[in-house]
Amino acid sequence: MGHKELWIKIIEKMSEDLPHAQIITWFKDTAILENMNGVLKVGLPLPFFLGWHQTHYAKKTLEAARSVDPAIIDIEYIVDIALTDGSPLVIDLIKHFPKNDARKLPNRNETRSKDGVVSKILNPAYTLDNFITSAENRLAHAACQNVAKYPGQNYNPLFIYGGVGLGKTHLLQATGAEMIRNDPGKHVMYTSTENFVNEVVQGIRSKNMEYIRKKYRRIDTLIIDDIQFIANKEKSEEEFFHTFNALFEEGKQLIISSDRPPQELTLLSDRLTSRFESGMIIDVKMPDYETRLAILQNKCKDAQIFINQDVLEFIAFNINHSVRALEGVLKQAIANYELEHTAPTVKSVAAMLKTTQKKEIKMVGFLPNDDRPKGAVTMDLLIDSVADYFTVPKSEVMGQSRVRDYTLPRQVIMYLAYAKLRMSLSKIGRALGNRDHTTVMHSIGKMKEQIKNDRQLLRDVNAITREVGIH
Ligand code: ADP
Ligand code: MG
Secondary structure: OOHHHHHHHHHHHHHOOOOHHHHHHHHOOOEEEEEEOOEEEEEEOOHHHHHHHHHHHHHHHHHHHHHHOOOOOEEEEEEOHHHHOOOOOOOOHHHHOOOHHHHHOOOOHHHHOOOOOOOEOOOOOOOOOOOOOOOOOHHHHHHHHHHHHOOOOOOOOEEEEOOOOOOHHHHHHHHHHHHHHHOOOOOEEEEEHHHHHHHHHHHHHOOOHHHHHHHHHOOOEEEEEOHHHHOOOHHHHHHHHHHHHHHHHOOOEEEEEEOOOHHHOOOOOHHHHHHHHOOEEEEOOOOOHHHHHHHHHHHHHHHOOOOOHHHHHHHHHHOOOOHHHHHHHHHHHHHHHHHHOOOOOHHHHHHHHHHHOOOOOOOOOOOOHHHOOOOOOOHHHHHHHHHHHOOOOHHHHHOOOOOHHHHHHHHHHHHHHHHOOOOOHHHHHHHOOOOOHHHHHHHHHHHHHHHHHOHHHHHHHHHHHHHHOOO
């Protein structure tokens, strides 16, 4: 028996007396990594799974394992975050353990057939609520909310495109899940394009195309992820085109994602891309620094793990190409945390990033002051210079006064410390009379806006940067 097969059998055994949700939550991305003379090495995807498995599942798992294979004598756990990246060792839990209470939903008759249409959304962790919005993805999020509420009405088809790891799958699955919550009788189908293509290939092979056609045309909402992968698969594209039309004509909602806009999907037929262009097309881009930071903070809160604000800022600052990468680095930092029993620091994370990231890691502003290159402008010098420039006492700038004469220089300092000295928000806060990093973030945002509209202020800021030597 292979590792995967054995693991499925063990989980099957356990699922006899564990609720489905527990299996899905705590056995997702787990795997048997090794079987060494009866000692099973079980891989867990995240550090905080470790304690949980040890206290809640270790005994049950061993019992189940023994009942499947009496030669098993013990289980050892190992955290391996690579398991979360679609590792081939991991089993498709949802496939092997489909939620069987779908039968209880007030579905229409035809959906009850054994392998007929069931609403299928893969990852319950993706919700519209836990998707953090910024200027770069707000529109896509809003359109998804609207579609979840009024399927088939305002934005149809809804076409979302953007680079890898920017939240398309999250949005698509969250929208589907929300639709089912709003109307449990509706048949919402999420599928990857790869899965669709596989079904078509199998349908052709087993001369069962009619069945697949029927299956797809019975649903109320079709969500198809990464449609770019249908390129050069002519039969699948043809099938999809007809499915699309059939559903669309009946006013059914279609949601499609892709890595590029329809007009750039040049390998697809024009008749299909023009269908896409007839609806709402929205892109998702990489969120700005503040949003990246908020995403990290949220993930920490969800995982109930405390990580130093400086470290989160450092990660948010350096990882600016993909939210998935952002999460990956955080997971890695947490993994190190648990393994070494020390909280991650900017230094330890920087060392990690240097081995895993291709691009240069920027340390400026995150290092302790004494690591700074000689002659570099310090926060002290900046504060002195700004106070001098506006002819106000330094103590007032550092203090709590809300008089504009003092708040403006204070904001200028925060802005320049951030934009020019590249200091982290927490550090700026600490250096300026122990202010909270969110206050600092807010002030910087305000400053950015004001500079856009206030030419005198812009001149002031430029004069200061020249004087201090940081322009
Ligand atoms: P894509 O499908 O565009 O490649 P995903 O939807 O798989 O990207 O997103 C990668 C990871 O980043 C997921 O874990 C997702 O939850 C997370 N993510 C992306 N954008 C956001 C966001 N705005 N807020 C919260 N999490 C996000
Ligand atoms: Mg995706």
